[in-house]
Amino acid sequence: MTAEHRTTQPRSVEHRTAAPGRRSPLRRLLTDPQAVISAGLLLTVVLLGQLSPLFTDHGPNQASLDAVNAPVGTHGYPLGGDKSGRDIFARLLASINTSVVSALIGTSIALAIGVTFGLIGGYYGRRVRGVTEWVFSLVMTFPGLLLLIVLLPVTGGDYRATMLIFGVLLSPGIYRLVRNLVLGVKNELYVDAARVSGLSDRRILWRHVFSVVRGPVVIATAFLAGSSISVQSGLAFLGVGSSTVPSFGAMISEGFSNLYEEPLQFLWPSLGLGTITASLVLLGNSLRDALDGGRPVPSRIAPPERRPTAPTHTRPGSTPTGTSVAAPGLLTVEDLAIAYPTPTGELKEVVSGVTLTLEAGQTLGLVGESGSGKTQTAFAVLGVLPAEAAITRGSIRLDGRELLGLDERALRAVRGTSIAYVPQEPMSNLDPNFTVGAQLVEGLRASSPMTRREARTRVLALLDRVGIPDPRATYSSYPHQISGGMAQRVLIAGAIASRPLLLIADEPTTALDVTVQAEILDLLRDLQREMNMAVLLVTHNFGVVADSCDRVAVMRTGRIVETGDALDLFSAPRQEYTRMLLDSILDEHTLRTDRPAADTSKTDTFETEAR
Ligand SMILES: Nc1ncnc2c1ncn2[C@@H]1O[C@H](COP(=O)(O)OP(=O)(O)OP(=O)(O)O)[C@@H](O)[C@H]1O
Structure with missing residues (x-):
């Protein structure tokens, strides 16, 4: 198989088939229990945060001496009070909002910078790529967490400014992801064709290139959000930032110092943070599966639809075309069809109904x-077909044993x-x-x-x-x-x-x-x-x-x-x-018209090969 064929979309077989049972990524997500549970959890948590005034009697920083280390279930304090007499439930809900804002800022900055420059660096020539490469490599050399702490005087302890800087620090990862994807796609024939047809670079990037980048970026977004929340909480745990901003990190730190007297004060924020980050990671995995699931099931896993075995009376080798049935032989390939997914989600056959027999x-x-x-x-x-290939029908038997589905x-x-x-x-x-x-x-x-x-x-x-x-x-x-x-x-x-x-x-x-x-x-x-x-x-x-x-x-x-x-x-x-x-x-070759001679003697003309 030539390199060109590996990288280009199938062109030779124009017959398109709808993949059996193929669904849109959104429908796949909606039927994936992991996706539904993690997205449901995230949605519930975010809604709880947003609607917190409806559920709490106190502000997150409102302290009362009566509520110091109040136990769970105290009136007005469903999860009790912390050692400063603040409502733990109210602080948890406010911490959710802090996490959401952190995730939004960190993720959007990383995506805005990484995707834009990834598209530019991947699509345009060497010089542009050289410059972007150099800048992002430089950013990558910064020690992330340390830098965020050192820049505290600049950010004034405002976690939003910190997350803005963190977004910049996250951007090289997205830049590299997008740049590599763009490099892979920019020499595709359909991109060349779009160029030749006079489409502007911006339109080509948007229509043809961004569509390839979209899936992996969506998946990366879930992980970026998780990292932003973790880093914001980590900094708050270390005491970096304003003490008036409720945060899971700060709550964990306080709970930690009170661990032996009131262990639950440590448990609640840990559970909150764990639920959000784990849901994001699980959702990211489900997104990846849903987008990859656009690929048909690899032949190695799913046995294809079987056709009835060929009648044994057919003489091997006498079939005039590939549409007729194969006779039993050492190798029998029957009605084999191989297809690849296209960007639109359809399957396109590159091998259609191949029937062969070999003794x-x-x-x-x-x-x-x-x-x-x-x-x-x-x-x-x-x-050894690539994972994205699907054998949509047929049979391959070697010495009587079906190979498809093994x-x-x-x-x-x-x-x-x-x-x-x-x-x-x-x-x-x-x-x-x-x-x-x-x-x-x-x-x-x-x-x-x-x-x-x-x-x-x-x-x-x-x-x-x-x-x-x-x-x-x-x-x-x-x-x-x-x-x-x-x-x-x-x-x-x-x-x-x-x-x-x-x-x-x-x-x-x-x-x-x-x-x-x-x-x-x-x-x-x-x-x-x-x-x-x-x-x-x-x-x-x-x-x-x-x-x-x-x-x-x-x-x-x-x-x-x-x-x-x-x-x-x-x-x-x-x-x-x-x-x-x-x-x-x-014109170029003289074909041998006699049958290949049986020559079992060992070849002895090796001089041409020896170096
Ligand atoms: N990974 C892939 N994804 C999509 N299409 C593919 C993939 N690999 C191969 N194809 C398509 O399958 C078709 C058949 O390719 P194949 O490599 O079998 O051709 P071939 O007859 O062996 O050609 P060559 O002699 O050039 O290697 C081609 O149209 C090719 O573009």
């Missing part, structure tokens, strides 16, 4: 132009033993921090228990088998010390270590030079015959197909448009699209 010892080439859904199909078989642990076991994968970019699949040997040993021991010594012996044999000229030297080499071709051989060694039933190779030769490409294809073919593996070869290159595949499935915009015997398909393509694809390469 042991056979190589199936999955071909098609870029973006046609080859990698998505292969990833679905491997069970949990991650079961899938990992299948991947470690029955299915292996050879990637496109060998170098980026090896960790530069470890030697080749260490990585292969680790993989081997993860899939089958054995001692380190046994694993080493086996890895050396595997390296020898895949044609590494000096297995011991390569075993101790770091990835940067070997060539791309050698790295691909190393990965193939890792892939075949467990003698898998199925090998999925996604453009295994694209990143390699031409001579090495042929050697790698030869190696794969040899190994396949030796182990009777089924190979699913994902490629956009008909030359590779002609060289290696028994059968071909041609994909276009998420569908299989033609399947058949490789040689038949080359000599007489049924579909106009296949003919067009073939025509586009015939």
Whole structure:
């Protein structure tokens, strides 16, 4: 899958489907008990604070000698009096208002600064970003709490001014969040298209970019509010600020000093503060789930709708198009559909009704132009689709076992033993921090228990088998010390270590030079015959197909448009699209028209790879 495809919205399949059972984030929130309870608690607490004169007989600072340490339930003092004779209930309600004001000031300042400069810093060029980056990094170096205490003479002990400064101190976090989101979205094709169509930067930022930023910012807001309240209370606990402003922090501090005589005086404000901050955090989590819940359920968790099993009399490989049923094979993919959520909340299919079958010892080439859904199909078989992907229908069976709906642990076991994968970019699949040997040993021991010594012996044999000229030297080499071709051989060694039933190779030769490409294809073919593996070869290159595949499935915009015997398909393509694809390469390549020769001998042309 190309980088472009990873970052852009699906374009190739225009068919849109409404996600089954998908609801708006607000409806999801309203049906989430955690969200309802936390939001309900917050609303009740805020209302209590706002309507406090209705519930209390005294002001929060009104003291009476009769009420000193008055017990709970004293007339006019439902929660008793504190050590200064003030109404604890009235002070609690007033503290709620102080917290609300603190949250409003701290959060709105942090959001106003962070979001504005995050949008600017992410969207505009390097120079603007450099300046904003520098300023926010500077702000981040300030020691927050200490600064708020040091600035007490400036704020005059007014908690609102303190919260204003705290909002500024919180803004770098929001700036970074927004900047990163904007950087991720600004090169999307639809943003380029908006630019080309003449929309002003402000309009693009508002319409296209802000919509991406909105969700994470809403979630962050709940946490910002919680931090503002906690910091205001913390400062009040330390005695920083005006003593006439009722605050949970100040009440906790007073209750603390009276803990042994009147423990409840400590309990009430602690409960109040705990309820508000915990509700905010829980609400933030629910908001995140509600917004993420726009994503469909990942295939690994939800088994898709099943179709009836295909009739067994269908001859494998004889299906002219992807719409017909698949015959039972080692790998049977039936009516597979994969979809991704769009920003509007709809699901958009990128793979639609793919049906494939692959027998042991056979190589199936999955071909098609870029973006046609080859990698998505292969990833679905491997069970490694991104979390936001949803398999909306279909079935994937390997050796009779349904893979869709298996949990991650079961899938990992299948991947470690029955299915292996050879990637496109060998170098980026090896960790530069470890030697080749260490990585292969680790993989081997993860899939089958054995001692380190046994694993080493086996890895050396595997390296020898895949044609590494000096297995011991390569075993101790770091990835940067070997060539791309050698790295691909190393990965193939890792892939075949467990003698898998199925090998999925996604453009295994694209990143390699031409001579090495042929050697790698030869190696794969040899190994396949030796182990009777089924190979699913994902490629956009008909030359590779002609060289290696028994059968071909041609994909276009998420569908299989033609399947058949490789040689038949080359000599007489049924579909106009296949003919067009073939025509586009015939000028450059001479296709091999004989069947791939059985050559089990070891490849011996390694000079081209050795560095
Ligand atoms: N994470 C994703 N979110 C949304 N759409 C995606 C995602 N990943 C892939 N797609 C879309 O799925 C479609 C099929 O992609 P896929 O990578 O399978 O194509 P491909 O045929 O393998 O192409 P290539 O040969 O360029 O890798 C593309 O339209 C792509 O934009």
